Amino acid sequence: MVFKRTGCNDMKLWSAMSAGAVARSAAFFVIALALSGSLAIVPASARKLVEGVGTFELENGMQAVVIPDHRAPVVTHMVWYRVGSADELPGESGIAHFLEHLLFQGTETIPPGEFSKIIARNGGQDNAFTSYDYTGYYQRVARDRLDLVMGLEADRMINIVLRDEEVLPERDVVIEERRSRTDNNPGRRLGEQMDAVFYLSHPYGTPIIGWKHEIEELNTEQAAAFYEKFYAPNNAILIVAGDVTVDEVRALAEKHYGPIAYNPDIRQRRRSQEPPHQAARRVTLRDARVTTSQFRRQYLTPSYRTAEPGEGPALEVLGQLFGGGSTSRLYRELIIKRRLAVSAGAWFYGDSLDSGSVGLYGAPAPGTNVEELEAAFDEMIADLLENGVSAEEVEHAKNILIADTIYAIDSQSRLARIFGVALTSGQSVEDVQEWPNRVEAVTAAEVEAVAGKYLRIEASVTGLLLKSEEASQ
Amino acid sequence: MVFKRTGCNDMKLWSAMSAGAVARSAAFFVIALALSGSLAIVPASARKLVEGVGTFELENGMQAVVIPDHRAPVVTHMVWYRVGSADELPGESGIAHFLEHLLFQGTETIPPGEFSKIIARNGGQDNAFTSYDYTGYYQRVARDRLDLVMGLEADRMINIVLRDEEVLPERDVVIEERRSRTDNNPGRRLGEQMDAVFYLSHPYGTPIIGWKHEIEELNTEQAAAFYEKFYAPNNAILIVAGDVTVDEVRALAEKHYGPIAYNPDIRQRRRSQEPPHQAARRVTLRDARVTTSQFRRQYLTPSYRTAEPGEGPALEVLGQLFGGGSTSRLYRELIIKRRLAVSAGAWFYGDSLDSGSVGLYGAPAPGTNVEELEAAFDEMIADLLENGVSAEEVEHAKNILIADTIYAIDSQSRLARIFGVALTSGQSVEDVQEWPNRVEAVTAAEVEAVAGKYLRIEASVTGLLLKSEEASQ
Numbered sequence: 001m002v003f004k005r006t007g008c009n010d011m012k013l014w015s016a017m018s019a020g021a022v023a024r025s026a027a028f029f030v031i032a033l034a035l036s037g038s039l040a041i042v043p044a045s046a047r048k049l050v051e052g053v054g055t056f057e058l059e060n061g062m063q064a065v066v067i068p069d070h071r072a073p074v075v076t077h078m079v080w081y082r083v084g085s086a087d088e089l090p091g092e093s094g095i096a097h098f099l100e101h102l103l104f105q106g107t108e109t110i111p112p113g114e115f116s117k118i119i120a121r122n123g124g125q126d127n128a129f130t131s132y133d134y135t136g137y138y139q140r141v142a143r144d145r146l147d148l149v150m151g152l153e154a155d156r157m158i159n160i161v162l163r164d165e166e167v168l169p170e171r172d173v174v175i176e177e178r179r180s181r182t183d184n185n186p187g188r189r190l191g192e193q194m195d196a197v198f199y200l201s202h203p204y205g206t207p208i209i210g211w212k213h214e215i216e217e218l219n220t221e222q223a224a225a226f227y228e229k230f231y232a233p234n235n236a237i238l239i240v241a242g243d244v245t246v247d248e249v250r251a252l253a254e255k256h257y258g259p260i261a262y263n264p265d266i267r268q269r270r271r272s273q274e275p276p277h278q279a280a281r282r283v284t285l286r287d288a289r290v291t292t293s294q295f296r297r298q299y300l301t302p303s304y305r306t307a308e309p310g311e312g313p314a315l316e317v318l319g320q321l322f323g324g325g326s327t328s329r330l331y332r333e334l335i336i337k338r339r340l341a342v343s344a345g346a347w348f349y350g351d352s353l354d355s356g357s358v359g360l361y362g363a364p365a366p367g368t369n370v371e372e373l374e375a376a377f378d379e380m381i382a383d384l385l386e387n388g389v390s391a392e393e394v395e396h397a398k399n400i401l402i403a404d405t406i407y408a409i410d411s412q413s414r415l416a417r418i419f420g421v422a423l424t425s426g427q428s429v430e431d432v433q434e435w436p437n438r439v440e441a442v443t444a445a446e447v448e449a450v451a452g453k454y455l456r457i458e459a460s461v462t463g464l465l466l467k468s469e470e471a472s473q
Numbered sequence: 474m475v476f477k478r479t480g481c482n483d484m485k486l487w488s489a490m491s492a493g494a495v496a497r498s499a500a501f502f503v504i505a506l507a508l509s510g511s512l513a514i515v516p517a518s519a520r521k522l523v524e525g526v527g528t529f530e531l532e533n534g535m536q537a538v539v540i541p542d543h544r545a546p547v548v549t550h551m552v553w554y555r556v557g558s559a560d561e562l563p564g565e566s567g568i569a570h571f572l573e574h575l576l577f578q579g580t581e582t583i584p585p586g587e588f589s590k591i592i593a594r595n596g597g598q599d600n601a602f603t604s605y606d607y608t609g610y611y612q613r614v615a616r617d618r619l620d621l622v623m624g625l626e627a628d629r630m631i632n633i634v635l636r637d638e639e640v641l642p643e644r645d646v647v648i649e650e651r652r653s654r655t656d657n658n659p660g661r662r663l664g665e666q667m668d669a670v671f672y673l674s675h676p677y678g679t680p681i682i683g684w685k686h687e688i689e690e691l692n693t694e695q696a697a698a699f700y701e702k703f704y705a706p707n708n709a710i711l712i713v714a715g716d717v718t719v720d721e722v723r724a725l726a727e728k729h730y731g732p733i734a735y736n737p738d739i740r741q742r743r744r745s746q747e748p749p750h751q752a753a754r755r756v757t758l759r760d761a762r763v764t765t766s767q768f769r770r771q772y773l774t775p776s777y778r779t780a781e782p783g784e785g786p787a788l789e790v791l792g793q794l795f796g797g798g799s800t801s802r803l804y805r806e807l808i809i810k811r812r813l814a815v816s817a818g819a820w821f822y823g824d825s826l827d828s829g830s831v832g833l834y835g836a837p838a839p840g841t842n843v844e845e846l847e848a849a850f851d852e853m854i855a856d857l858l859e860n861g862v863s864a865e866e867v868e869h870a871k872n873i874l875i876a877d878t879i880y881a882i883d884s885q886s887r888l889a890r891i892f893g894v895a896l897t898s899g900q901s902v903e904d905v906q907e908w909p910n911r912v913e914a915v916t917a918a919e920v921e922a923v924a925g926k927y928l929r930i931e932a933s934v935t936g937l938l939l940k941s942e943e944a945s946q
Contacts, residue, residue, distance in 0.1 A: 090745040091744065091746075189751055189752075190752065197754055200678075201669070201684060205673075212748065213748060214745065272684075275686060278662055279666040280756070281757075282754065282756075283754050284754075284755075
């Protein structure tokens with residue numbers, strides 16, 4: 001599975017990626033769940049996002065986060081590696097995701113394809129995911145199977161067997177995945193082309209799944225080299241959420257992951273960083289399969305990790321109040337009042353090791369077109385920059401952000417993912433725990449400051465998705 | 474010195490880069506020189522571009538090309554390495570060009586800064602240049618000094634001394650070079666941003682001189698590693714033009730370069746290649762220092778090396794007839810007839826190891842603007858694609874291309890450079906020699922075919938350079 005942030009049409013995919021991102025998928029969680037049992041989620045006015053979280057580190061450098069949740073006798077077991085597509089060598093795009101697939105292809109003791117069957121025979125579910133900054137593996141099983149799955153996951157951290165007879169057919173699977181998800185999807189294709197134009201130097205401009213012509217050339221040797229380089233306990237984070245205690249997890253982790261050797265060659269990640277963005281960019285994709293045109297734009301911002309203190313939460317509030325759902329400015333103005341759009345929204349993505357971004361998206365209503373819609377977006381941006389925001393809408397946006405997140409983390413796996421994303425993108429457990437407080441502290445002046453600082457057309461790319469015959473620049 | 478192809482305002486810089494490129498700089502060579510002596514340049518109807526060219530290879534793999542020219546007792550001595558900015562590691566942009574500077578900083582026997590002084594004391598001139606695919610060093614000296622300069626050049630192929638005390642101050646020189654040539658030049662800044670957007674994956678999208686923030690971090694260790702990796706006789710081409718014989722050059726080359734060890738780790742260069750270009754791109758740069766707006770566009774094409782047989786010369790003829798000087802379509806239509814532009818032209822650049830490009834450029838006349846000018850370009854492209862080209866204009870374009878090249882190569886150093894560029898971009902001596910014949914063979918149908926195949930807006934980037942206050946998308 002590839003996690004990708006491409007704006008409006010991929011919300012489901014990146015909705016689980018972070019506290020901030022989860023908040024954007026409010027539509028999926030509008031039914032407030034009655035919180036009960038020992039997963040003590042606390043309201044925004046109190047201190048931490050989640051109570052009872054424990055952390056420890058093994059002697060070989062493997063970090064661990066334990067999130068007790070005793071509502072049901074199940075556990076979510078995850079291992080996150082601090083490696084993603086942005087850590088690939090030039091010309092080897094897609095190798096991080098390809099290797100994720102190959103980790104299901106067998107070890108010295110588990111035959112090819114058996115891993116998931118064992119999990120299923122034990123009543124569990126498993127999967128994996130790759131993004132720019134991380135690769136993660138997870139299983140959800142009954143609590144008494146945690147020992148089993150941890151043993152399996154530890155095994156494939158060091159004992160993977162890579163042979164052409166499994167590797168090459170799996171490459172065809174990935175090529176087909178790319179074909180069906182990206183090449184046959186005009187919206188994804190536009191997103192891919194926009195990202196390639198948005199980033200002038202940083203590997204975030206390369207698609208996570210890889211360019212097709214490069215996937216086709218990936219081989220067993222490259223996969224093995226990538227595995228050797230990045231898969232090690234001191235490049236991994238264990239996250240267990242569920243019906244367990246910190247001590248129980250620690251004992252199992254020491255048993256299974258403890259014996260794995262530290263890799264002294266793991267280095268802090270350094271990717272080529274962006275030069276200053278000096279020129280507004282536009283990308284127009286025409287495709288006969290397009291049924292509704294789309295307007296998109298993204299602006300370069302810092303990430304939570306790289307931002308000045310307070311800027312990350314302020315950008316989050318900005319995205320929410322400007323375009324985060326049916327009470328936002330964009331929705332009210334463009335969909336309800338002016339009837340120019342059938343969809344319209346904005347988002348902030350800040351859970352990256354390097355830069356973040358603010359995005360806008362919209363689809364014109366029948367009788368209008370993307371040019372009119374873009375002009376309306378530009379008017380609204382100009383108004384935002386000129387007239388600022390009110391204390392009331394900031395308050396409202398903060399409340400929604402925090403409430404949505406609290407609803408969202410009722411899901412054990414989503415909660416675990418929030419920590420996984422944070423820890424692989426240079427944030428800390430404390431950053432996750434403090435997130436509601438930091439959002440709560442955002443002021444209207446701070447929102448206006450980040451809007452003025454980062455909504456610069458020179459640091460943006462605008463994307464238009466059009467039917468083949470449609471006129472436009 | 475950085476060689477860069479950025480279209481209209483940098484013609485002088487890239488004018489010496491190839492037979493094709495030389496042809497584009499016809500304006501600099503309008504006075505036909507009387508050809509005499511033993512530099513036997515032959516007219517287009519005959520077989521080779523230059524008679525008497527000799528080649529040989531040393532046992533350590535160093536290639537050599539000798540171009541006898543006995544008109545004056547001088548020689549041009551060049552060593553070209555098959556390495557340029559497109560061979561840099563991510564995050565180390567600028568290291569190829571930086572190392573070129575550092576080769577003047579001394580060896581085990583020549584103190585820092587002495588190299589050029591020795592050349593000057595011997596009545597010679599020297600310099601060096603870096604591009605995407607090559608790095609070159611040259612000296613022009615009296616023929617009896619060839620032994621001396623070859624000894625010096627061989628010395629710095631293996632004995633360079635890199636110490637922080639020379640390296641770090643030289644880095645400041647490069648940063649200043651970037652500041653004065655690129656950062657203070659709106660046209661260059663636009664070119665840099667356009668290239669970064671034009672190439673979705675290939676390192677041709679990274680500026681030769683490097684991104685400023687990356688130049689600032691380059692260090693002695695990286696320069697030494699780059700030198701070790703790429704500077705070796707089997708990655709170098711010796712080119713000597715002038716008052717020498719092949720046998721004389723061979724004897725000196727064996728004396729000076731012959732003893733240098735072959736490097737078994739030199740590999741064929743493989744850079745990340747471009748994915749399909751699917752979406753038209755636009756870049757708008759506004760700058761208070763702009764006095765005249767500019768329109769530019771470039772389309773992705775193959776290079777001479779990667780093109781189907783005949784496509785390279787056909788693209789060259791296309792560029793010439795559409796926009797190569799005052800008899801071209803663009804000049805006659807936009808400058809003379811419609812008075813829409815004060816400058817307008819087109820070019821083809823195909824002397825690359827990987828892809829090539831066709832470019833358009835123009836500056837609006839007073840009273841018009843870039844939008845009107847762009848619309849006029851688009852009309853003319855549409856007309857070209859719809860109505861094709863006439864046999865007469867193809868004939869005329871071919872004649873100019875060949876005549877300009879023959880005039881241009883009267884310069885000994887330009888002639889040497891043609892061979893250097895060709896051999897470092899995957900072409901052969903035969904390709905250079907046959908170039909006039911191949912241009913001569915181009916038909917109108919072939920020009921129409923490459924126009925239809927490569928002038929696709931999806932594979933292009935359009936750039937607008939505007940005054941800060943000027944309105945436009």
